[in-house]
Amino acid sequence: MTAWQVVVLIIVVIALVELAASGKVLREYERGVAFRLGHLRPVLQPGVHMIFPGLDKMVRVDLRIVTLTIPPQDVITKDNVPARVNAVVLFQVTDPIHSVMAVENHAVATSQMAQTTLRSVVGRADLDTLLAHRADLNEDLAQSINAQTEPWGVQVKVVEIKDVEIPQAMQRAMAREAEAERDRRAKIINAHGELQASEELGQAAEILSRNPASLQLRYLQTLLELGADQNSTVVFPLPMDIIGPFLKKVAND
Numbered sequence: 001m002t003a004w005q006v007v008v009l010i011i012v013v014i015a016l017v018e019l020a021a022s023g024k025v026l027r028e029y030e031r032g033v034a035f036r037l038g039h040l041r042p043v044l045q046p047g048v049h050m051i052f053p054g055l056d057k058m059v060r061v062d063l064r065i066v067t068l069t070i071p072p073q074d075v076i077t078k079d080n081v082p083a084r085v086n087a088v089v090l091f092q093v094t095d096p097i098h099s100v101m102a103v104e105n106h107a108v109a110t111s112q113m114a115q116t117t118l119r120s121v122v123g124r125a126d127l128d129t130l131l132a133h134r135a136d137l138n139e140d141l142a143q144s145i146n147a148q149t150e151p152w153g154v155q156v157k158v159v160e161i162k163d164v165e166i167p168q169a170m171q172r173a174m175a176r177e178a179e180a181e182r183d184r185r186a187k188i189i190n191a192h193g194e195l196q197a198s199e200e201l202g203q204a205a206e207i208l209s210r211n212p213a214s215l216q217l218r219y220l221q222t223l224l225e226l227g228a229d230q231n232s233t234v235v236f237p238l239p240m241d242i243i244g245p246f247l248k249k250v251a252n253d
Contacts (some may be wrong), residue, residue, distance in 0.1 A: 003036045024051045024058060031096040034058040043096055061096040072165070075119050077085055079126040084165040088158075089145070095153030097244070103152045110149055119143045127166070132160050179243060 025048050026032050032044030044058065051058045057109040075083055087226040091110055099106045103138045121141050122130060130137065149156060193245045 024171050026060070029062060029064050031061045031099040032058045032062060033061055040097070040101070059100050061093055061099055063089050063093055065092045065098070066107065068107070068114065068205045070111070070114050070118055072163075073115060073119050073122075075122045077122065077127050077130060078124060081127045082167060083127070083130065084163075085118060085130070085161060086163055087161045088119055089142070089156060090158040091149065091154055093153055094155045098151065098153030105173050105228050106149075106152050107155050110154055110156075111144070111151065113148045113154075114141075114145055117141060117148070120144070130161075130164055137161060143144070145210075158188070 006112050009091065024032070026044060026046045028046045033051060034041040034044055034049075034051065036055060041056075049058070056141060068091060071089045072084045072086040075085055077083060082175045089110070093106065103109045118141060121137060121144060125137060138159050138161060141161075145159065
């Protein structure tokens with residue numbers, strides 16, 4: 001082979017290698033934002049596309065939902081209680097072009113915006129709301145983050161506060177408060193029970209007082225119940241209407 005043939009062969013091999021390297025495959029969940037000589041091209045759909053080095057540049061954009069963990073944030077609640085709060089954010093790219101053109105790195109920007117919004121929203125809530133009404137805070141967080149990320153072509157799907165850490169002294173105070181609340185409820189229930197029992201006893205006494213025979217039967221029933229225990233000694237008074245005739249007879253005699 002002559003020198004020219006070798007040169008031509010080398011050029012052909014290099015061209016084939018470049019052509020093979022220019023083929024890019026986009027998966028079904030990916031879109032390609034391509035630039036040719038610095039100018040934006042239409043969004044590339046899934047399939048095989050030719051991206052020529054030095055002429056074109058392509059950025060892959062994943063359209064799947066991304067899980068973002070927000071690291072623990074030190075916040076001060078509305079009622080001046082220090083706390084550490086972390087959360088998880090699920091977001092998805094809805095506009096590939098805006099996710100590339102409007103922001104340098106949409107994932108990092110969304111993470112920073114979520115951290116800032118978490119501190120802001122939790123700082124506007126008191127501790128009871130943070131512990132007992134997380135659903136409302138989660139919705140508020142999602143709306144606040146979405147308002148910032150929508151111009152980037154990013155939509156926040158879910159925001160969930162995971163853990164809330166408070167100082168040990170505050171935990172002990174909350175435990176004492178919960179115990180005092182349980183004691184208060186127990187005393188109220190006991191008082192209501194005593195009130196109902198007294199009302200029922202009053203009604204029973206009124207009914208028995210209307211019929212002396214019923215009163216005597218209840219008295220005898222009580223004696224029978226006491227006599228069931230053979231190991232006990234019971235001292236009870238006799239009604240005057242029973243022993244009255246005997247006393248009169250003894251006095252006359």
